[in-house]
Amino acid sequence: MNKQLLHHSRFYEQITISVFVGLMLIVLSSCQFNKNPQLPPGAPNDGELDLPVGFEAVVVADSVGPARHLVVNENGDIYVKLKRAYETGGIAALRDTSGDGKADIIKTFSLDQTHGNYETGMEIHDGYLYYSTQLYVFRYPLNPDELVPDTTRRDTIVIDDHEHGHHEHIGKPLSFDNEGNLFTAYGAPSDACQEQNRIPGSPGKDPCLILDNHAGIWKFRADQFNQVQQESLNRDANPDVAPTGIRFASGLRSIVAMDWNPVDNELYIVQHGRDNLHSMWPQLFTAWDNAVLPAEEFGRVTEGSNFGWPYCFYDQFRERKVLAPEYGGNGDEVGRCSEFDNPLVGFPGHFAPNDLKFYQGDQFPEYYRNGAFIAFHGSTIRNPYPQAGYFVAFIPYQNGEFSKDWDVFANGFTGVDPVVNTNDSEHRPVGLAVGPDGSLYISDSVDGKIWRVMFKGERSAFGEEQLANMKVIKETASNIRYPDKEGDDLQKEVPVAGQEVYELYCAACHQRNGEGVAGRFPPIKGSTKIQDRDSLVTVILAGQNTPDYEIQMPPHDFLDDEEIAGLASYILQEFGSEGDSITSDEVNKLRESILSMD
Known part of the structure; x- marks a missing residue:
């Protein structure tokens, strides 16, 4: 074989080997570090x-x-x-x-x-x-x-x-x-x-x-x-x-x-x-x-x-x-x-x-x-x-x-x-x-x-x-760490009348904003039940089972008349149409009416 041709042949052979070794190193590196080319790009x-x-x-x-x-x-x-x-x-x-x-x-x-x-x-x-x-x-x-x-x-x-x-x-x-x-x-x-x-x-x-x-x-x-x-x-x-x-x-x-x-x-x-x-x-x-x-x-x-x-x-x-x-x-x-x-x-x-x-x-x-x-x-x-x-x-x-x-x-x-x-x-x-x-x-x-x-x-x-x-x-992150007893209290200010009762007994289900939790607790904000004073108090006293929601509301008749009056007034003014406060006498009359039907 011509020396010049032999030289070119060996030269190309060395290039081929170098390219092959390089490709193998890339493959091995990819395997070692798990940079998987088959995984799609992230968002x-x-x-x-x-x-x-x-x-x-x-x-x-x-x-x-x-x-x-x-x-x-x-x-x-x-x-x-x-x-x-x-x-x-x-x-x-x-x-x-x-x-x-x-x-x-x-x-x-x-x-x-x-x-x-x-x-x-x-x-x-x-x-x-x-x-x-x-x-x-x-x-x-x-x-x-x-x-x-x-x-x-x-x-x-x-x-x-x-x-x-x-x-x-x-x-x-x-x-x-x-x-x-x-x-x-x-x-x-x-x-x-x-x-x-x-x-x-x-x-x-x-x-x-x-x-x-x-x-x-x-x-x-x-x-x-x-x-x-x-x-x-x-x-x-x-x-x-x-x-x-x-x-x-x-x-x-x-x-x-x-x-x-x-x-x-x-x-x-x-x-x-x-x-x-x-x-x-x-x-x-x-x-x-x-x-x-x-x-x-x-x-x-x-x-x-x-x-x-x-x-x-x-x-x-x-x-x-x-x-x-x-x-x-x-x-x-x-x-x-x-x-x-x-x-x-x-x-x-x-x-x-x-x-x-x-x-x-x-x-x-x-x-x-x-x-x-x-x-x-x-x-x-x-x-x-x-x-x-x-x-x-x-x-x-x-x-x-x-x-x-x-x-x-x-x-x-x-x-x-x-x-x-x-x-x-x-x-x-x-x-x-x-x-x-x-x-x-x-x-x-x-x-x-x-x-x-x-x-x-x-x-x-x-x-x-x-x-x-x-x-x-x-x-x-506030959704993971333990809350600070004082600093994370969302109810630090003195609540208005009725709000304290709502926060204790109602907000857990209906939420602070009154919008409930989809599929579990119904919203009260905008509900027809809170547009009528008697209906609202009756639901609080007697409870309610709302279709399509998992959790039934129990009666809250353990609250006294004054507590229910304050609670109902707060709900009306916060989540319904503003109006006069509900009195404890109104609550008492409805309580007696419910008891007479039992």
Whole structure:
């Protein structure tokens, strides 16, 4: 070969080798630092979220409707529970066909209105999409080639066939173990099992018979049809039902956040603590106590577990369960509560935990491996202090146990600081799901915004420096930190006549601005009930059950005539049309009229 040609050949061979080595270094660097080119770009300002350094978020969908739980299939399709099926559709199915992380196909299905509100509860298990309504657990077979499942092939797995009274705490979350069992919760239609529900000073029923078929977790077979909760309930009316469920755990007032942990093969929950310590027992608990107690409990649940509701609640400051005031407790006494299960972590009260997901993905740094994400939906009853929650927390799993020192993982949902009224928050995180690539998905119950959170930093370098910004948020954000007893009191000024009664007994539900909480408590601002003096006083005295709202208003006839007169006058002038004050004589006449009809 010509020397010149040989020289050129070797020269090009060296260039080829150099280019190849360079490309390999780029690939290896990309693998080492997890800068995954397949992840879509994040949204400007990460969709308004605050995240640890190295994380980005893309907005998958902006307004699918009031979303609850969600799941992500192996092919990346997303299924979102939509509350109020009669308005927006039961389930939204989302698909991204362009790879930009945003859903360009959105369809709704399961529009059957005869089985109750869709509420919470949805999981993918063994190729089926399982979902619950208030009174049923259904499933559809999934076909990865089809976004919407064949709705003609619906199986009924569980039938809730007994009376619940009003629909408080009736949503049914779902989890599955590795042995073909399905777990779901039956919430308590009560705050504290009082003899007179939500009436100040009313003692608790002892024993609390609600525990027979509520306030616990039941286990069913995942592949059997038409199962009911207990053998004795309505068996004659349902002769073809399959074998019944098994009560797995008790003493759990309200469970929405629940997940099976594959690391230790155990069930975990985060339960909503009870409410109204101050308004029911003002001589024992201050408004500040009411704002931060009792704890929201993250715990492991094994067969036979009993977490003590309604007899006890967990005090995260004392790190123990204490006797509830309905059962003779004073905020410090333990009594029978030493017999019940304690949580692993006690979060501040009324954060409202609505979903729990363990992380086994490979995308996030090792710090997140096997840890627990919790979506806190946000409080309604912290008045007169700012409402709290409205963020996603993370509990690290280290050295074979969960840390008590939890992190803030995602914040910024509220758009305001402080949150004075629940409806002031722009978004409220409620559902969590881990996608096949390890991304974390978060749903919002206000407009139905869906975020996909991704890690694009250096996995090997992730540590305290990347978490520093979230630690500052945990210590300073009013929706997360403990409120200052004086500085954060939104009712510091001396209230006008009637306002103090409203703040104590009404603002927790109807909110300080009178606008209520969507789906839970009706608004009084602008209501026709407050335009008529007699109607307003009658509702205060006798209570009211408002359709389409979960919580029934109890009678407030325990207030004296002067207190009701001041309260009604304040409501009229603050939220209705201005007019003359209502007198105690007017209240007394209406009270006597109501009594004569009983």
